[in-house]
Amino acid sequence: MNMDPVSILEQEQFAQLAKVRRFATGLLILMAVIYIIAKRYEVAYPWISLVRAFAEAAMVGALADWFAVTALFKHPLGLPIPHTAIIRKNKDRIGASIANFLEHNFMTRDVISDELRDVNFAAAMTVWLEHPDNSRHLARHLAGAIPALLRMVEDEDIGQFIQQRATAALKEVQFAPLLGELLAILRAGGQHQRVFDHVIELAADALDHNRPYIRQKIHDASPRWLPRSIDEKFFERLLEELNNILDEMRDEDSEWRGRFEIATLDLIDKLKTSPEYEENLARMVRQTLEQKEFRAYLIQLWHDIKERLMRDAGEEDSKAVLRLEQALTAFARALEQNQAVTEKLNRWIRTFATETIVQRRGEIAELVKRVINKWDADTISRKVEVHVGKDLQYIRINGTVVGGLVGLFLHLAAMVLG
Template structure:
């Protein structure tokens, strides 16, 4: 509720309580003045007198919480302003140990279906489209940041630093070991054989010409042809032998691959050579120019697509979000796991920071002056406290009436 609204309601209830006190005082004066003529008005006077006492006592009690009654510094009044810091500490401690606990937060979060609500929201076309367009609209800003010279220098520095400390040889060795373990290196061997076979097939005329070109002039051409055919037969026979699953060539290739992997893992020479090669390639002006050209091309395409009302990126994002929402909506098992993870994460995060949250309450209250503290609390609870004054007036009057009746009939 807005503070202005709270102030209006507080003024109304305070006026009602004060008006009731004034009414009791008027009733007391009238009844006391008419008692000689109408003795039964003593009961009304007793009710009004006791009601005034109750109203004044409760007015004093309520007022003493927030300020000195009538501005008189009576001891044990203006309780809230005088104890502002102690109240802040107590409130912080109460909040930390009675609200921000594992049990309470977990119990409060248990009925909430985070994953289901998110999935239902994403599955709605207007929502998935809205979030997709919002992401797409943020891309130009991101591109402008990346184009900034300071950012570019920072990223280049971080990349250079990362490359300087990176160990490429062990990484390459791990990748190659996975390929060897799954027998993928034999597929590479097959590809190499086929490349050699195609090269031989496409260059037969050239091989024949080179043989004729380099043979002695006195040697008959028939011998050149015979040598050419024998050479082709030998090469083709060797390639066919290589194609066999259990050929010695394959075994040699496997041993060579395993030896190369081991050298990559253990040899500092291989590590140095690979690092040098990668650094030279990445640092070469041609590479930098090529990467810059690729980046500019990508940026131009992105900007053109984003500016289009029929953006393919936005459409793909929209479709992806909606598909994810629909699939998640239909998978209760995944929803349960996500909800459990969210609850655990949220609970641990909040509880781990409960001291920080409680300290925030203390810091904010300590920054308030005494009048601000009193005003804020009075706006929030003052309306109910004014009803205590009203109840005290009525209850006090009834008690006075009962006591007067008892004294009359004894």
């Protein structure tokens, strides 16, 4: 059976307490035995008076400290002597004092900030995540939570949520200027010319792959009396001219490219400045979002994604687990190599931890107070005695020795003065 670590610790502390208590009690009994023997032979051997004086004073010191230590936790010998069993009688006040002490001396912003200042949370997290077993274990836990989260969400609710959120968010977006800025960025990088080249190649491929179809369409449109050879010559001439135009368009200095450049600049300018363009684009987006077919598409898309995620999460070689593990490892390595991000993360964690504890220190202190108030008198007395009783038993031992030495000193003084 697994035992609570706290219970195991308390058992060990109680064993140590019992051991020291037996020693202190045994020392008291030893002093009593020495006192009786010394008292018996003191007349025959006068020097034994020194031993008797030491043992007598040691017993007094031991008994006084035994009474003081016992009075903290219980009534000595079961007698209801005033101002004894102090902890039992004042457990609520003690709980309130401990809670107040913790709140105002341990959970302050200065104390917590000082304690966390040198803690490198990011480094500890990096070292932990870089270990394959740890990153894999965390990835499996994260992926394992996916099915449960997905089952909580209804497909219809997702579709409605996406539509509502998208509609609300897109109402605030100015599409034309945004598209204009995007085109301007693409133009600045020469991407629009690559698009132009791609369109030319698509047209050339279309001509090449559809030669039979074009030939047949020309033949179907020609008069019946026109010879087939003339149709063929017209077809060949048409394709030749179209290919020549495409070759001309491929030239970097062609007039076609110049016109395309001017048209691109004109479109960018109108997208950025024309209210008409903005109104037309916004209307197209709204109409798309309002269509039932679009909502049905969103629901079906979500359903497909959900099914794939749930099916993948249950597989032994889950791609989600693999990707999460790779992402966690990559994150740890990137964090290790970027000192600036590490410092920012540490600073954020320290600030978050400090503010969280400080803002809730009253609740934490109240929790300590409530827990102690719920304990009965025997429980709190036992817990306090287990944790500090060992040291208190050493007070009894010290009291025995110091008391004996004081008694011996006083006896010697009396002999000198007498």
